[in-house]
Amino acid sequence: MATFVDQDLLVKVASIIGGEEAVKVAGFLESAGEATEDEVSRGTEMQLNDVRKVLYKLYNHSIVTNLKSRDQTTGWFVFRWKLQPGQFAGFVKLLKRKVLERLEKKLEFEKAHDFFSCFSLGCGRVTFEDAVENVFRCSNCGRPLKRSDNSLSVKALKERVRLLREELD
Secondary structure, three states: OOOOOOHHHHHHHHHHHHHHHHHHHHHHHHHHOOEEHHHHHHHHOOOHHHHHHHHHHHHHOOOEEEEEEEOOOOOOEEEEEEEOOHHHHHHHHHHHHHHHHHHHHHHHHHHHOOEEEOOOOOOOOEEHHHHHHOOOEOOOOOOEOEEEOOHHHHHHHHHHHHHHHHHHO
16 A cells, blocks of 8 residues: 655655656555565566665665565565655655755855955955955956855855744744
8 A cells, every 4th residue: 555755855855865867766656555675676577686676775864674584485685675755754854954954054154254256257255364365356367356255145045044044943
């Protein structure tokens, strides 16, 4: 019996972990409920080794689980795989926390530095320290550097951080 999983969330999580192949495998498991590696391989028309790689990627993120049993005729272990839909939200929350950490670091960097730019296409901003080192000349094109106002960047980062914190609370 298949367990209902929000299809958009399933696709997003599987895609992040293992790309299109993981989307196929997770979609198959969602409809089958539980399947062996061979069944997944046949159902998705993927090579068995590719299926195994994807399953272990999903397993490493606790998105799937397996039940191990021994085949009575061959003596080999058989793994029956199934989705763990309850883990999807936790995975997404973990990713959001990582993004929040990066945004907070970027915000602190933006707040702690003054930036300069020549405002030419293809040339980026540099910190005050780098501008001084280059005698306020762009290391790319040689034009003079002028102060670059980053208040809009700081404001946008603060808003993104605030929204992510709200989501995580």
